[in-house]
Amino acid sequence: MNEYLTSLDRPIEAVRYAGLTVKLLSTGDGTEVIHHTLQEGSRWSMQPQEGWTASESIFITSGSLKVTVDEETKVLSTGDVVSASPIKQGLVFLALEETEFIYISSQPVFQFFSEIVRKNQELAIEVALKDGYTAEHCKRIMQMSMLIGERMELSPGDMCTLNYASYLHDVGKIMIPKSILLKEGPLSEEEWEEMKRHCTYGKELLEATDSPYMRASGTIVEQHHERFDGKGYPNGLQRDEISPLAYIVSVVDAFDAMTTDRPYRKAMSVENAIEELNENAGTMFHPEVVKIFIDLIPEWSKMKQGV
Known part of the structure; x- marks a missing residue:
């Protein structure tokens, strides 16, 4: 238990970019759990890449995001989940208010x-x-x-x-x-x-x-x-x-x-x-x-x- 608590006390690496704050919460066996805070009016995307086979999911913990999927615009709010394995079409999310979500990837992405x-x-x-x-x-x-x-x-x-x-x-x-x-x-x-x-x-x-x-x-x-x-x-x-x-x-x-x-x-x-x-x-x-x-x-x- 002490070892587990110590791991939570370590400094969390954060990256900030154009209205987006990203923090790596956990990593192991290639899987990463990353916390995102997206300011109102800012954007975040998931895009297919050659050779990319990861399973990806986002779970919205607060706020709301607008996204267009298959030419249909949807609004995602607290508790909603988006998953792909692997992603086959590009998605661009727009924060309608300050929004926080957890992004989980089965392949490492944070350092890249x-x-x-x-x-x-x-x-x-x-x-x-x-x-x-x-x-x-x-x-x-x-x-x-x-x-x-x-x-x-x-x-x-x-x-x-x-x-x-x-x-x-x-x-x-x-x-x-x-x-x-x-x-x-x-x-x-x-x-x-x-x-x-x-x-x-x-x-x-x-x-x-x-x-x-x-x-x-x-x-x-x-x-x-x-x-x-x-x-x-x-x-x-x-x-x-x-x-x-x-x-x-x-x-x-x-x-x-x-x-x-x-x-x-x-x-x-x-x-x-x-x-x-x-x-x-x-x-x-x-x-x-x-x-x-x-x-x-x-x-x-x-x-x-x-x-």
């Missing part, structure tokens, strides 16, 4: 998840600091992109890819010299060509990781400065040649950048930024994404104010 989160956070913070932003910029881009994705009824797999791509959209900027990133005056032609390479650098960095989700997001990161009319970079893609996920990140990133103070200029007003989006819908931006985003501006304002 911890490593991915650590890499995500380190990369995002490094980019934000180097580019003159705060880390909240990356979080806002991710949260707003996911809201747009829901309005567009993207698949769970696309939502998972969008989550990573939106958070790490500018990861390639860690390869760009600060003298270019933070230059107060206009960039020279050579400096601008180097700046544009951050899209390709980002794809290369993500494709070199061990995470299938981060690798999949590389294409979105590479395309998020392409334009609807084909005048973007790095490859001059247009219309259907560009991923819908990249169109989403493009609009959210542009609006957040326009309305945020930068080292070389002051923030634009929300009204003027909306006008810019409308004027460039159908040329720079996908018109449908612009329309959806403008409808969601009140949600962006809450995030910007930290509400």
Whole structure:
């Protein structure tokens, strides 16, 4: 009994990421029991992976989650259970309020998840600091992109890819010299060509990781400065040649950048930024994404104010 009580007294390893707190409660023979706390409006997903054979279950201990299964939206509440062995379709859960649940997997996942989160956070913070932003910029881009994705009824797999791509959209900027990133005056032609390479650098960095989700997001990161009319970079893609996920990140990133103070200029007003989006819908931006985003501006304002 003393040995059992001692094991409960050990420090519980916790990981925090974008409204999610994860604690490893127990592990043995490959099985893990993990406690999750998901803040209101945050998301968590279960996705099929090649070679994955685990039995997985979640048991909701408090709060409520919304999930779409076979095109049917369901609300799960305290006491509900979701199980799969193995999971065959992607599921994305949205917390309708602060929600706690226990996740049980017959194969170890916690250390893999911890490593991915650590890499995500380190990369995002490094980019934000180097580019003159705060880390909240990356979080806002991710949260707003996911809201747009829901309005567009993207698949769970696309939502998972969008989550990573939106958070790490500018990861390639860690390869760009600060003298270019933070230059107060206009960039020279050579400096601008180097700046544009951050899209390709980002794809290369993500494709070199061990995470299938981060690798999949590389294409979105590479395309998020392409334009609807084909005048973007790095490859001059247009219309259907560009991923819908990249169109989403493009609009959210542009609006957040326009309305945020930068080292070389002051923030634009929300009204003027909306006008810019409308004027460039159908040329720079996908018109449908612009329309959806403008409808969601009140949600962006809450995030910007930290509400």
